[in-house]
Amino acid sequence: MHPMASLLSTALNVTARLAPGPAGRRAFALFVRPLGRARLRPEEADPMARAVRGRMVVYGTAVTTYRWGDGPRPVLVVHGWSSRASRFAGLIEALRAQGRTVISFDAPGHGESEGRASTIRDYRAIIGRLHAEHGDFSAVVAHSFGVLATFSMLHDGMRADRVVGIGGVADFDYLVARFRAGLDLGEGVGRALRAHVERRLFPGDPDIWRRLDARRRFADVRAPILLVHDTDDDVIDPAQSRAIAAAYGPQAHLIETSGLGHRRILADPDVIRTAVEFAVSEAAPPAPVPAPAAGAHRA
Incomplete structure (x- = not known):
């Protein structure tokens, strides 16, 4: 130390x-202080430039929001801790190719938003405001800390047809x-x-x-759930996603990959393909999910 x-x-x-x-x-x-402010990567610049930017003030801090498309029932994308919306650039492009409207945001202290700190209360307030503005989501795709924030809002009545959690946190005490x-x-x-x-x-x-505990199953949360977690994740223990999967039983699919870690998993083409196919599927839950590339396995 x-x-x-x-x-x-x-x-x-x-x-x-x-x-x-x-x-x-x-x-x-x-x-509540992020570990530095993640910067925009060159490969993320074009997708982010195509977004319509918005602004909301949450507990006194200006927050930047993003929208691609203007259709109903958008897909909400929720970034993790010390990250930013642009880390989902590949997934956003794939969703747009499927004709889906996508919305996202940079939490306080992250990306293009103001502030130097962020809390679970901030995430919940932003997600709640976006839900109030856009109505129920066709899907939510979240990463890491964003998974915990998403489930907490689902517990509070937010509606989404499908939920994808990547490298997710299950409980605040963790x-x-x-x-x-x-x-x-x-x-x-x-x-x-x-x-x-x-x-x-x-x-x-x-x-x-x-x-603030995604392991506690709420009867009102009926959306099919896809969880993806890498066994080599050294930031969030894969046991966190396994706990959510265990809580939701056949309502949830858990896919475990290897060799991608906590951050590179967001840009992996096979993970993106699997997440997008699940998010846009019209099948009744629980929907079958295509397996990712070789080296990944279901748990």
């Missing part, structure tokens, strides 16, 4: 024992555990961070942790 990180870890662990409130605030300030492990923080800091999230983001909401 870097010496500065070690000092920070010691300070937070000691503070959590003596004053949980300040420890929770300091941990939260680190927890993110807290990863944060603690990365900085060698004790359980006291985790408890203080969790308490601060409750007070700062969801005051007076006793059910929030239930809704």
Whole structure:
């Protein structure tokens, strides 16, 4: 561990024992900061240039939105942590080739949006505003942290005909555990961070942790679900997608790939093909899903 990180870890662990409130605030300030702002890649420039840009203000921060096409029941694309909408450029192009309208956004502190921090509350607010503006989605395709945000909104009544989760997070506490492990923080800091999230983001909401857990199946979520996760993902454990698949049983298909990791999976042609075919399928759930390229397997 870097010496500065070690000092920070010691300070937070000691503070959590003596004053949980300040420890929770300091941990939260680190927890909500993306790991740098992902830049637009050259191969993403043309698809993003074809988007109609919009703007919304969420909790005081200006957020950039994107739309390709103007048809009804669009496909919503939700990026992950320290990422941006443009990482879905290949998938967006494939959806457009199928005649689908696509909408997306850069969360606060990401891509072309303002701010330096982002929270699950921000993601939920943006998705909720887009749902209110465009109506029910024909599909939602989400990655990583975006998968957790998507399921939390489905639990709150957002409607989508189909859901695709790639390298997804199943529960918020997993993110807290990863944060603690990365900085060698004790359980006291985790408890203080969790308490601060409750007070700062969801005051007076006793059910929030239930809704921030995609492993809890809600009867009203009836859309067929495709989950894709790489066994070599070193950012989000594949067990997270397996847990969602187990919760939803035959309603969900889980495909495990290998050799793609957490980020390259978004640009893989076979993953894009499989996700798009699932998203645009008119078949009744649970729909059969074509297998990806050699080296991938179902679980």
